Structure formats: structure tokens, C-alpha cells
Amino acid sequence: MPAPTHPETAITSTASHIAAALAAGVDPDLDAAIETWCERQGLDRLADPHEIVARQAAFNTLLKSTLYERYHRQGRLPEFPADPRAAFETARAETDDPAFSEYVLDRVAGVVETDALADLLAARHDLLAADEPAERIGWLFESITPQSARRKLGQFRTPPAIAELMAAWLIDDGDETVLDPGMGAGALAAAAYRRKQEAIDQPPLADIHGVDLNDLAVVMAATSLALLDHGGSHSLRVGDFLDLDPDDVGPVEAVISNPPYSRHHELDPGYKERINRQAEATVDGTVSALSPLYAYFYYHAADFLAPGGRLSFITPSEFLETGYGEPLKRFLAAEFDIRALVLFDRDDDSKFDEALTTSLVSFLEQPDGDPSVLTRIVRVDSEPSEADLLAAIDGDREGETDWGFINVVPQADLDPAEKWTGLFDPLDVETGDLVPLSELATVTRGIATGQNDYYCLTRDEVDEWNIDERYLSKIVRNARRVPGYDYTPEDWQADREAGHEVWVLYHLTDLDADAAGIQPTETGTDRTLAAYAEGTDDETNEADSGIVDYLRHGLSEEVAAHDGYLARHRSPWYVVDRRDLPPVVVTYMSRGGSRFIENRTDARTLSNLHGLYFDVDLTDAERRALLAYLNSEFASEVVRRSGRTYASGMDKIEPNELEGVPVLDPRGLADEAVDELAERFDQLRRTAREDGDVDAAIAAIDALLTDLR
Numbered sequence: 001m002p003a004p005t006h007p008e009t010a011i012t013s014t015a016s017h018i019a020a021a022l023a024a025g026v027d028p029d030l031d032a033a034i035e036t037w038c039e040r041q042g043l044d045r046l047a048d049p050h051e052i053v054a055r056q057a058a059f060n061t062l063l064k065s066t067l068y069e070r071y072h073r074q075g076r077l078p079e080f081p082a083d084p085r086a087a088f089e090t091a092r093a094e095t096d097d098p099a100f101s102e103y104v105l106d107r108v109a110g111v112v113e114t115d116a117l118a119d120l121l122a123a124r125h126d127l128l129a130a131d132e133p134a135e136r137i138g139w140l141f142e143s144i145t146p147q148s149a150r151r152k153l154g155q156f157r158t159p160p161a162i163a164e165l166m167a168a169w170l171i172d173d174g175d176e177t178v179l180d181p182g183m184g185a186g187a188l189a190a191a192a193y194r195r196k197q198e199a200i201d202q203p204p205l206a207d208i209h210g211v212d213l214n215d216l217a218v219v220m221a222a223t224s225l226a227l228l229d230h231g232g233s234h235s236l237r238v239g240d241f242l243d244l245d246p247d248d249v250g251p252v253e254a255v256i257s258n259p260p261y262s263r264h265h266e267l268d269p270g271y272k273e274r275i276n277r278q279a280e281a282t283v284d285g286t287v288s289a290l291s292p293l294y295a296y297f298y299y300h301a302a303d304f305l306a307p308g309g310r311l312s313f314i315t316p317s318e319f320l321e322t323g324y325g326e327p328l329k330r331f332l333a334a335e336f337d338i339r340a341l342v343l344f345d346r347d348d349d350s351k352f353d354e355a356l357t358t359s360l361v362s363f364l365e366q367p368d369g370d371p372s373v374l375t376r377i378v379r380v381d382s383e384p385s386e387a388d389l390l391a392a393i394d395g396d397r398e399g400e401t402d403w404g405f406i407n408v409v410p411q412a413d414l415d416p417a418e419k420w421t422g423l424f425d426p427l428d429v430e431t432g433d434l435v436p437l438s439e440l441a442t443v444t445r446g447i448a449t450g451q452n453d454y455y456c457l458t459r460d461e462v463d464e465w466n467i468d469e470r471y472l473s474k475i476v477r478n479a480r481r482v483p484g485y486d487y488t489p490e491d492w493q494a495d496r497e498a499g500h501e502v503w504v505l506y507h508l509t510d511l512d513a514d515a516a517g518i519q520p521t522e523t524g525t526d527r528t529l530a531a532y533a534e535g536t537d538d539e540t541n542e543a544d545s546g547i548v549d550y551l552r553h554g555l556s557e558e559v560a561a562h563d564g565y566l567a568r569h570r571s572p573w574y575v576v577d578r579r580d581l582p583p584v585v586v587t588y589m590s591r592g593g594s595r596f597i598e599n600r601t602d603a604r605t606l607s608n609l610h611g612l613y614f615d616v617d618l619t620d621a622e623r624r625a626l627l628a629y630l631n632s633e634f635a636s637e638v639v640r641r642s643g644r645t646y647a648s649g650m651d652k653i654e655p656n657e658l659e660g661v662p663v664l665d666p667r668g669l670a671d672e673a674v675d676e677l678a679e680r681f682d683q684l685r686r687t688a689r690e691d692g693d694v695d696a697a698i699a700a701i702d703a704l705l706t707d708l709r
């Protein structure tokens with residue numbers, strides 16, 4: 001065996017022989033074929049395309065001889081013969097591997113004597129020993145083909161860390177069939193294949209399907225995969241992915257792709273029109289003719305996925321904010337669970353040496369049942385580990401991290417007509433001059449009765465049972481009762497008239513000193529209460545009989561209000577949590593974030609609303625200024641970043657979490673600023689009542705906050 005030679009050296013030296021032979025003149029037929037090749041590959045843009053063609057031809061021969069050697073070591077082909085072209089012909093026939101098909105680069109290599117290829121053939125041993133064959137082969141291709149030429153077909157390889165991440169998310173049990181459209185040197189296909197190998201120890205592994213317009217890509221990817229040493233069967237083909245019929249591949253569980261980024265003006269007008277028509281048929285709507293090629297890959301790839309299948313693409317992020325991106329965003333939001341969109345920081349070129357633009361990796365799933373509700377919008381500023389990124393994509397983390405930011409957004413809130421790029425950096429939140437809310441106020445959960453349908457009463461129930469109102473407290477029953485930003489005595493009256501539950505059993509400690517310690521008997525009837533009801537226990541029983549009847553009703557078997565978990569831990573069972581009247585009521589179970597509502601009534605709240613109590617003296621205007629701040633989009637963003645508001649779409653922010661939220665201290669503001677903020681809060685209240693544009697009123701608060709900060 002000849003001593004291994006470095007592939008780079010071998011390619012360069014062999015290419016110089018080939019280039020010299022080309023310069024000396026070749027037959028017109030080959031000359032024409034070379035010209036077509038150069039045109040398709042974008043090499044015609046170069047000063048001396050033949051030099052690059054010569055290098056590619058040498059590289060192609062190196063790859064094929066490496067692949068041949070691999071088959072040979074598996075016992076599937078005889079020892080490498082003297083003549084490479086004859087060797088590849090035999091290999092094509094014996095193995096049926098399309099990577100051995102002859103094409104123009106084989107003919108180009110054929111212009112030199114076999115002897116001139118000796119170094120190249122020796123270098124195959126070096127390549128066979130490569131640790132990361134796809135990365136090595138992809139790098140070799142890029143080092144021999146100038147970037148300006150590669151732009152034509154969008155030939156840029158995926159960095160290994162990103163390929164690994166995409167594959168790790170896509171491959172689960174290893175049984176997945178994978179499609180890699182535009183596979184190039186196979187960086188993604190190889191990453192997916194390695195994951196499959198890790199998941200399943202023994203072949204046969206389900207197929208990897210790949211397609212690329214470039215014949216050389218099929219040779220590169222076939223070699224990359226073959227060197228992974230598993231002998232799996234793959235189905236790689238030369239062709240236009242957009243012409244590939246899904247029936248020719250069959251449904252796949254995973255699509256992994258770094259599609260070509262070629263811009264619309266790089267595409268032939270006739271071709272462009274055809275693929276645009278095809279995409280419009282898929283989406284059943286308009287697709288912008290300004291779309292770059294990767295958009296068409298998205299539309300077409302969706303047709304290959306099996307239900308529940310996953311797709312991950314790496315592309316530029318421009319479509320998130322350009323006009324042509326709108327139909328694509330609409331399509332993705334309609335067809336997929338958008339699990340995550342991960343943006344790799346535009347300034348960080350360590351991940352993408354040659355990328356021309358920002359890189360966005362999508363993680364999509366074809367819904368097979370209920371669609372997921374949340375999308376993780378992840379911005380990567382530095383170099384997180386794969387585990388960190390997977391945790392972010394799968395929803396185990398949220399908010400600011402030491403490597404970036406994770407914004408969790410309900411997918412339904414992703415409006416295709418809007419720019420999505422803002423979601424990666426929603427606001428420039430600078431909280432340095434703010435104080436924790438706990439410095440100004442305490443937040444407390446409302447009353448937990450344990451059985452609201454018993455403890456909460458409508459006007460009719462109060463009348464029916466003849467319950468004296470002195471035993472009751474008014475309540476704000478739930479967030480639906482307070483759609484705006486204040487709750488007034490008139491609102492409460494209206495709720496009462498409308499038959500809503502507006503009371504809770506509350507002032508029962510005053511019922512009677514003796515009654516306070518009573519407990520139900522084993523038969524479920526309370527002796528002291530019974531005595532009340534029968535009028536044998538107390539002189540005042542006339543006025544109390546209604547409430548006593550109702551409490552006895554609570555002890556009945558059908559209601560058993562004394563027997564719930566909370567009631568059993570209370571003494572007496574009917575005396576619920578004590579709460580002061582909250583001047584501010586906070587909604588926390590609603591999708592759009594919390595609302596901070598001025599409570600102008602003497603109503604308490606149940607545990608579905610929090611109460612906010614001021615701990616410091618604030619003027620009326622200062623309180624309303626604080627409410628303006630708390631209801632601003634800026635504050636929502638601060639809350640969102642502080643933790644877990646969207647963790648499950650309707651998640652709750654706990655009182656202690658709210659107390660930690662940074663807020664503007666109105667006492668530190670000039671009087672005019674306080675008055676102006678208070679006025680904007682009033683404007684918000686009025687707008688909500690008039691069913692007006694609440695978003696605009698909130699935007700007005702944010703505008704003022706920006707001026708103040």
C-alpha cells in the first residue's frame with residue numbers, strides 16, 4: 001500500500017496536471033460538457049473556471065476511490081484496480097450505488113494518464129481514517145471551490161454543532177426515515193445517521209434519503225455516510241428537490257435541511273414561475289415571487305412528512321420580517337406546531353464562517369392530534385451547550401439565560417403579517433433604576449373557599465335563604481367580571497342584578513362566640529347549629545336563622561361543605577381565609593399577561609385573582625401612576641422575563657413572583673410625570689370601558705415611560 005498522502009496536497013498536485021491537459025485542448029464534446037457544468041455550478045463567474053473544474057475532478061476521483069475502498073473492506077468489491085474509471089464502472093454495476101455513476105468530472109479526470117492520479121488514490125487512506133468524514137469532505141469541497149461560485153447553488157455547509165443540534169431534536173428512537181433535501185457533503189444527513197446509530201445498535205437502519213442538484217454532492221454525501229461505518233442503505237440521488245415526487249420517497253418521519261439560499265434574481269425566470277405556481281398550489285394562496293429558493297424548499301418539504309413527523313431547517317432569518325416571508329410564516333403556522341425558532345446571533349461569525357446572513361433554525365412538528373400551543377423563540381448570543389439548547393427548545397427554560405434569551409409565545413399570537421424578529425429581543429429591558437414591587441406593596445392570593453358553588457352566592461340565593469348580608473362579603477367573582485382596568489360599585493350592582501355570584505360567606509366569626517368552636521358531629525349535624533336553628537340556644541336566633549339554615553344545608557350529605565380538604569383544616573369549618581379589601585385586583589390566569597385593576601368597591605377576591613396592598617403611603621395620583629406602569633407592555637415584558645408567565649400558556653404568576661417584579665417607584669418621579677402617568681391610566685380605564693383601542697392606550701403609557709427613562 002502506498003504511503004497515505006494528504007488529500008489537499010494530492011488534489012492540488014493532480015489538479016495541476018488535469019488543468020494543463022485541459023489547457024492543451026480536449027475534444028469538443030467534453031469541452032461543451034465542461035461549459036454546461038461551469039454554468040450550472042456558478043463557475044462561469046470565475047476568471048479561470050477550468051482550474052476549479054480540474055480541482056473538483058481530482059476531488060471527485062479521490063472521493064470515489066475512498067468509497068470504493070470502503071466497499072472493498074466490507075468485502076463487496078475486489079481490490080482497487082489500476083484504472084480508476086474502470087473501477088468505478090464495476091462498482092456501479094456491482095453495488096448499484098448511484099455515487100459511482102459517471103458524469104462530467106470523471107471524464108475531466110480521464111484527460112490525464114492513470115499514473116497522474118496515483119497521489120490521489122493514495123490519499124484515500126487518509127480520508128478513510130477521518131474522524132468526522134462529512135465535516136472533512138465538506139471543508140475540502142469549500143476549500144477548492146471559491147465562495148463566489150458556490151453562491152449560485154447556495155453551497156454552504158452547516159457547522160457541526162448546529163447539525164448535531166438539529167439531528168438530536170429530530171431523531172428519537174432511531175427508527176426514523178430521514179430526508180435531507182440539498183444534502184451537499186452530507187453534514188446533516190451524517191449527523192442524523194450518527195444519532196440513529198446511537199439509538200439503534202444494529203443495522204438495518206431505516207433509510208436516509210438525500211437529493212442534490214449537484215452530482216458531486218451525491219458523491220460527497222455517499223462517501224460521508226459510508227465512512228460512518230455502519231453499512232446502512234441510503235437512497236441518494238441527483239436532481240432538483242422541487243421536482244421530487246413525495247410518492248417516490250414515501251412519508252418520512254424527519255426532514256433535515258440546509259436548503260439553498262439562492263435569491264429570486266439568481267433563478268431562471270421560467271423556473272421561478274414554475275416553482276412559484278407549484279408552491280401556490282400547495283398553500284392554496286399567493287406566494288411572493290420574490291421568495292428565495294429556501295422558501296420553496298419549505299413548501300415542498302411539508303408534503304413528505306408523515307403525521308407527527310418533525311422538520312428542522314437552517315435558513316437566513318430574513319423571511320421573519322420581509323414581505324415574501326408573510327405567506328411562508330402563514331404556511332408554517334397553519335401546517336405545523338412551531339416548537340421553536342432559534343436565532344444564532346448575527347454578530348457571532350464563529351458558528352458560521354461563511355454565512356452571508358443570520359442563521360435561523362426552525363424546529364417544527366406536523367401535528368398528529370392536538371396542536372401545541374407554545375412556540376419558543378430563542379436567541380443565542382454565545383455558545384450554549386447542546387443540552388442547554390435542547391432544554392430551551394423543549395420548554396424546560398424560559399427568560400434570560402447566560403447565553404441568550406428564551407421568549408415563550410402562544411403560537412396563536414404569532415401574526416404572519418407582523419415581523420417576528422422583534423420576538424427575539426422584545427424590548428430593551430433595562431431595569432436598573434426600578435425597585436422590586438415588594439418595596440411598595442404586598443401581593444396576596446385571594447380567598448380559597450374549597451367549594452365556591454356553596455360559599456359564593458347570588459342575590460337570589462341570598463334572598464331564598466333569607467341570609468342577613470352582615471354575614472357576607474362582596475366579591476369580584478373572577479377575571480371575566482372585570483374586563484377592564486377598574487371595578488366600581490356600579491359594576492358590582494350590575495353583576496348582582498345580572499344574577500352573578502357577588503357574595504361570599506365571610507363574616508361568620510361574629511355568628512356567636514360559642515358557635516366559633518363548634519365542629520360537625522359524626523352524623524354530620526352540628527349540635528350548636530342545630531340548637532340555633534331550633535331556637536333553643538340563643539335569643540338572637542330570629543335574625544340568624546337564615547345563615548344557620550344555610551350552614552346546616554352545608555353540612556348535609558349532598559353538599560358536605562364542611563368535609564372538603566380546606567374546610568377540614570379550618571376552625572370552624574365555615575370561616576374562610578381573612579383578607580383585607582384589596583385596592584388593586586390582579587388577573588393572572590389570562591393569556592395576555594396580568595391586568596392590574598383598580599378596585600373601587602369593598603369587594604374581596606377569590607383565589608383566582610390576586611390582591612395587591614400598598615405598604616407605603618402613596619397619593620391617589622401616585623397609585624394610578626404605578627397602575628399605569630404595571631399595565632404597560634414594558635412591565636409585561638419585565639414580568640415575562642422574570643420567569644414563568646407563559647410556561648404552560650395559561651400559567652400563573654405567583655404572588656411572591658409578582659412582588660419580585662421591578663417597578664417604577666412613583667415617589668421618585670416629578671409631580672408632572674406622576675400626573676401624566678395617572679392621566680394615561682385613566683385614559684386606559686376609559687378606553688376599556690368604551691370598548692376602544694386598549695392597545696393604543698397601553699402604547700401611550702409605554703411611550704411616556706420611554707420618555708421618562
Ligand SMILES: C[S@@+](CC[C@H](N)C(=O)[O-])C[C@H]1O[C@@H](n2cnc3c(N)ncnc32)[C@H](O)[C@@H]1O
Binds near residue numbers: 153187214
Ligand atoms: C446550503 S447547502 C447545504 C449543504 C448541506 N446540506 C449542509 O448542510 O452542509 C445547499 C445545497 O443544496 C443544493 N441545491 C441547490 N439547489 C437545489 C435544488 N433545487 N434541489 C436540490 N438541491 C439543491 C446545493 O447544491 C447545496 O449542496
